[in-house]
Amino acid sequence: MQCAESLRVQAYFDGELDALSAAEVERHSEVCAECRALLQDLDHVRTALRQDLTYASAPPELRARVMRALDEESTVGSPRRVGERLTSWRPRPFWKGAFTGIGGTAIAAGIAFFVLAPSFINPVLDDLVSAHVRSLMPDHLIDVVSTDKHTVKPWFAGHTDVSPVVADFDQQGYRLIGGRADYFDHQRAAVVVYQHGPHVINVFSWAADRSGLPKNTTRNGYHLAFWKTGNLVYCAVSDTAWDELLGLVRLLQDLGARDAR
Amino acid sequence: MKGAIRSMDDRRHRFEAQVLPHLDAAYRFARWLSRSPSDADDVVQEAILRAFRGFDALRGSDVRAWLLTIVKNCHLTAVKQQQRRAVVPLPEENDPQDAQAMTATTPDPESTSIRRDEERTLARLMSALPEEQREVLVLREIEEMDYREIAAVTNVPIGTVMSRLARARAALKARWSLESGGATHAVR
Numbered sequence: 467m468q469c470a471e472s473l474r475v476q477a478y479f480d481g482e483l484d485a486l487s488a489a490e491v492e493r494h495s496e497v498c499a500e501c502r503a504l505l506q507d508l509d510h511v512r513t514a515l516r517q518d519l520t521y522a523s524a525p526p527e528l529r530a531r532v533m534r535a536l537d538e539e540s541t542v543g544s545p546r547r548v549g550e551r552l553t554s555w556r557p558r559p560f561w562k563g564a565f566t567g568i569g570g571t572a573i574a575a576g577i578a579f580f581v582l583a584p585s586f587i588n589p590v591l592d593d594l595v596s597a598h599v600r601s602l603m604p605d606h607l608i609d610v611v612s613t614d615k616h617t618v619k620p621w622f623a624g625h626t627d628v629s630p631v632v633a634d635f636d637q638q639g640y641r642l643i644g645g646r647a648d649y650f651d652h653q654r655a656a657v658v659v660y661q662h663g664p665h666v667i668n669v670f671s672w673a674a675d676r677s678g679l680p681k682n683t684t685r686n687g688y689h690l691a692f693w694k695t696g697n698l699v700y701c702a703v704s705d706t707a708w709d710e711l712l713g714l715v716r717l718l719q720d721l722g723a724r725d726a727r
Numbered sequence: 728m729k730g731a732i733r734s735m736d737d738r739r740h741r742f743e744a745q746v747l748p749h750l751d752a753a754y755r756f757a758r759w760l761s762r763s764p765s766d767a768d769d770v771v772q773e774a775i776l777r778a779f780r781g782f783d784a785l786r787g788s789d790v791r792a793w794l795l796t797i798v799k800n801c802h803l804t805a806v807k808q809q810q811r812r813a814v815v816p817l818p819e820e821n822d823p824q825d826a827q828a829m830t831a832t833t834p835d836p837e838s839t840s841i842r843r844d845e846e847r848t849l850a851r852l853m854s855a856l857p858e859e860q861r862e863v864l865v866l867r868e869i870e871e872m873d874y875r876e877i878a879a880v881t882n883v884p885i886g887t888v889m890s891r892l893a894r895a896r897a898a899l900k901a902r903w904s905l906e907s908g909g910a911t912h913a914v915r
Contacts, residue, residue: 515868524754
């Protein structure tokens, strides 16, 4: 048999009663053992539930996925109706990706003046440029800081799906400064980061699929050079001059060919 | 053109500032509702997109309650779609014994590890509660919402919130006592 006051006792426990009613419940539970026990039980359940940290926060992958979905949604001029197909013809401004992190606002003003030319090519190019721009924001560039390929290369084994060629070409002017894992084109890519003078060069690598190797191209002032070694596709992205970027590409290609032998 | 871009960015920034702080709450709610990690992810993504599309209609009310209402609706839509696809009928959720059986047969590796893990007894007991009870309990105890907000999210009168909450708490307590051989202190 349940005390008729039990719902009011629960409301008292939840802080939903005004002072007058609360005082009544307090007087009642002094004389009602059942309601005293109820208050104790309510407290036990609450304590247990609030101590339990299951599913405490959204996993980072979900957060990244939500951001990507918002990027796609934001590029469409008028709000898309629920269930409508994603438009694929509309170019995705490269700077959308840059807004996904803290600090995006700071560079928004500068980038808003870029002319957004339509593009009918591989969306992967946009992803790569976004990832490059994102990496240039504070604290995004490098996950493992090292100029030693024996530190950077094993780190990838635990953090990405691929194991790219890594080497320090300091003597040739391309200093290895670290590595990073990045999400891109629905897979975890390995990114090796080099410094060339004042410029940062991100070398992305991911497992090759059936689609063809994109041609070298320039997007929004960033050069993208592609090549393939074994079953990995590489892309070097930077705002250096073409010659300088291709210098690193040749070094990496040679190294990859040596490794393969 | 530039003006249009500017206002789109404004909208996105306002959305990120006002709504995304509640992403964790949305995830927790979806996770407790759907009981499957991949379903929860889909529900959250869809909810965020719907929220973004409807963002302009939001007028200074409780953002978190608004977002969780959308999560709840997305979850209901997802369940309906799954039921339409389902070949094998699922056990009736309100039957406590069947609910127990349901957790046991979920092909979700996580629930297997939950069963093995004594620390997570609570999560298992929670997921065995009927959904209408589980949701009010999560909103009250984990999201710390008041009755009015819970009523808004679940779309039922406050009186119903109160009775569901009471049943949920009693059921959880009873199952817990059963598992731990009636020892009250085990709840802690």
